[in-house]
Amino acid sequence: MLALMRPHSRAVSRLLALMIAGLALVGCGINTIPTLQERTKASWSEVLNQYQRRADLIPNLVETVKGYASQESKVLTEVIEARAKATQVQLPPDILTNPDAFKKFQDAQNQLSGALGRLLAVTENYPDLKSNQNFLALQSQLEGTENRIAIARRDYITAVQDYNTEIRTIPGRWWRAILYPDAQPMQNFTVAEETTKAPEVKF
Amino acid sequence: MASTPWRFGRILFGFALLLWIGPATAAEPNYPQLTGRVVDDANLLSPDERAELDADLKALEDKSSDQLVVVTLPSLQGFTIEDFGYQLGRHWGIGTKEKDNGVLLIVAPNERKVRIEVGRGLEPILTDAMSKVVINGAMLPRFRTGDYAGGIKEGAKGIELVLTGDAAELAERVKGRHDADDPKIDWAVVIFWTVIILWFIWVSWRSSQSSAYRRGSSPIFLPGPGWGDSSRSDWSSGSDGGGGFSGGGGSFGGGGASGSW
Numbered sequence: 001m002l003a004l005m006r007p008h009s010r011a012v013s014r015l016l017a018l019m020i021a022g023l024a025l026v027g028c029g030i031n032t033i034p035t036l037q038e039r040t041k042a043s044w045s046e047v048l049n050q051y052q053r054r055a056d057l058i059p060n061l062v063e064t065v066k067g068y069a070s071q072e073s074k075v076l077t078e079v080i081e082a083r084a085k086a087t088q089v090q091l092p093p094d095i096l097t098n099p100d101a102f103k104k105f106q107d108a109q110n111q112l113s114g115a116l117g118r119l120l121a122v123t124e125n126y127p128d129l130k131s132n133q134n135f136l137a138l139q140s141q142l143e144g145t146e147n148r149i150a151i152a153r154r155d156y157i158t159a160v161q162d163y164n165t166e167i168r169t170i171p172g173r174w175w176r177a178i179l180y181p182d183a184q185p186m187q188n189f190t191v192a193e194e195t196t197k198a199p200e201v202k203f
Numbered sequence: 204m205a206s207t208p209w210r211f212g213r214i215l216f217g218f219a220l221l222l223w224i225g226p227a228t229a230a231e232p233n234y235p236q237l238t239g240r241v242v243d244d245a246n247l248l249s250p251d252e253r254a255e256l257d258a259d260l261k262a263l264e265d266k267s268s269d270q271l272v273v274v275t276l277p278s279l280q281g282f283t284i285e286d287f288g289y290q291l292g293r294h295w296g297i298g299t300k301e302k303d304n305g306v307l308l309i310v311a312p313n314e315r316k317v318r319i320e321v322g323r324g325l326e327p328i329l330t331d332a333m334s335k336v337v338i339n340g341a342m343l344p345r346f347r348t349g350d351y352a353g354g355i356k357e358g359a360k361g362i363e364l365v366l367t368g369d370a371a372e373l374a375e376r377v378k379g380r381h382d383a384d385d386p387k388i389d390w391a392v393v394i395f396w397t398v399i400i401l402w403f404i405w406v407s408w409r410s411s412q413s414s415a416y417r418r419g420s421s422p423i424f425l426p427g428p429g430w431g432d433s434s435r436s437d438w439s440s441g442s443d444g445g446g447g448f449s450g451g452g453g454s455f456g457g458g459g460a461s462g463s464w
Binding site: 009016046136137140141143144145148151152 | 330334402459
C-alpha cells in the first residue's frame with residue numbers, strides 16, 4: 001500500500017519543498033529591490049502631485065495680487081512665466097534615472113519657488129492686500145503646499161537613499177546582478193541654491 | 204572540536220545584533236511620550252483643565268472617529284514647528300492606518316509657535332486655510348495676552364467644530380469606522396499554516412511508518428508570511444474605551460497651518 005502512495009507523495013513533498021525554498025528566498029531579500037523601487041516611485045508621484053498642487057494655486061494668487069498691486073507687473077509676469085515653464089517641462093518616463101531630465105525638472109521648479117518667494121515678499125508692502133480674506137486663504141494654502149513639497153521631497157530622498165544603498169550593497173548587489181539587471185540607481189534632489197545662500201539684509 | 208560551530212554562531216549573533224542596532228536614524232527629534240490625548244510637557248494647563256480637555260477630545264473621537272491630540276512642548280530642539288509636527292505625528296501614528304484621520308495641536312510657548320498638524324485623511328476637511336483661521340481667530344489673540352489654557356481650549360473647540368461641522372459628511376466618515384475596526388482574518392495565512400502543519404504531521408507519520416525508507420529527514424522550521432513584519436501590525440488601531448490611549452498608525456504629509464505670536 002505504501003509502495004502505491006510513494007510516487008504521488010514524492011511529488012507533493014517536492015512541491016512543498018519548492019514552496020519553502022521560495023519563502024526562504026523571500027527571507028533573503030529577493031524582493032527587496034522591487035519593493036524599494038515601488039516605494040521610490042510612489043514617493044516621486046507624491047512630489048509631482050504636490051508640485052502640481054502648487055501650480056494650480058498660482059493663477060488664483062496672481063489674480064488676487066493683481067487686484068491690489070497691479071504696478072508690480074514685473075514680479076507678476078515672472079511668476080506666470082516660471083509657472084508656465086515648470087508645467088511645460090516634459091517628463092520622460094525614465095526621469096528618475098536620467099540625470100539631465102531630472103535636473104531640468106528641478107531647475108524649473110526651483111525657479112518657480114524663487115519667483116513665488118519674490119511675489120510674496122512684495123505683497124508685504126500692500127496692507128489692503130494683506131487683510132484681504134481671499135488672499136489670506138490663498139497664502140495659507142500656498143504655505144501648506146510648500147510644506148508638503150518639502151516633506152514629499154524629504155520622503156523621496158530617503159526612499160532613493162534606501163534603494164540606491166540596496167542595489168550597491170551586498171545581498172542586493174547580487175540579486176540585482178542575477179535578477180534585476182535593469183535596476184539603475186535613481187537621481188536624488190540636491191538642495192536648491194537659494195536655500196543655501198544666506199539671506200541678504202538690506203536697510 | 205565542538206567549539207568551532209559555537210564560535211561561528213557567536214560571531215553571527217554579534218553581526219545580527221550589530222545590524223539590528225545599526226540603522227539608528229540621524230536627524231530626528233527626541234519625541235515626547237504619548238501619555239494621553241493631552242501631552243502637556245510645557246505645563247501650560249492645570250490638572251483640571253487637562254482632564255476637561257481630555258474628556259472633550261475623547262468625546263470628539265467617539266463622535267467622529269477622528270483622533271485629536273494636544274501637545275505642548277518646552278522646546279522644539281532646533282527644528283521648525285512644521286518639521287517637528289509631521290514627524291511627531293508619524294512617530295505616534297495618530298489616527299487610524301486606514302483613514303489617516305489624526306490631528307495634532309502643537310504649542311511651543313518658548314518659541315512662541317503654534318501649529319495644527321493635519322493627517323492626510325483629514326486634509327480635505329480641515330484645510331490649511333481653515334486651520335489658519337482657527338489659529339488666527341481663536342488662539343493667537345489669547346496667547347498674546349498669556350492666556351494659554353484659554354487659547355488651547357478654544358483652538359481645540361475650533362478644530363472640533365470644523366471636523367463635525369458638516370453633518371452629512373461626518374455621517375459618511377463615521378460609517379466606515381466599524382468596518383475598519385473589525386479584525387479581518389487573513390485566510391491566506393491560516394491556510395498556509397494549516398498546510399504546513401498537516402505536512403509536518405504527515406511527514407512524521409510516514410517516517411514512523413517506514414523509517415527504513417527515509418532516514419534523518421527532520422522537518423526544518425522556516426518563517427512564513429505573518430512572521431517578521433510585526434512593526435506593521437494593525438493590532439493597535441485606535442483606542443478602546445478606558446485604559447491607555449494610542450495612535451493607530453496614521454500618517455501625516457504636512458497639512459495644516461502654523462502661527463506665531
